[in-house]
Amino acid sequence: MDLIIGAPLVGRWDVTESVKQLIDNGLIENFIEQVKPFITQEVDKIDENFRRELEWFYPYGAVRETLINALAHREELHEHNNCHICELSKTQKTLCCW
DSSP, X not given: OHHHHSSOSSOEXXXXXXXXXXXXXXXXXXXXXXXXXXXXXXXXXXXXXXXXXXXXXXXXXXXXXXXXHHHHTHHHHHHOSOEEEEESSSSOEEEEEO
């Protein structure tokens, strides 16, 4: 866990005109790698290279944005003593604090 927390917030990228390559992971990339088994699954079909593709339960961008928002607004949670998950409907939930 120390490796995950002891990293810069975002990774370092090498960006050229045609390629964007991650050089070093940041906190966000490390966190997503740790939770990936819980938010992905391998598809049933095997491709022509005998590999299974990963299917994300949520779009990668949404997972990344959720983490960034949680980190950016984490101080706000300390201001509220009473926080819990509110059910908006059977499929939608949100965090309610007062």
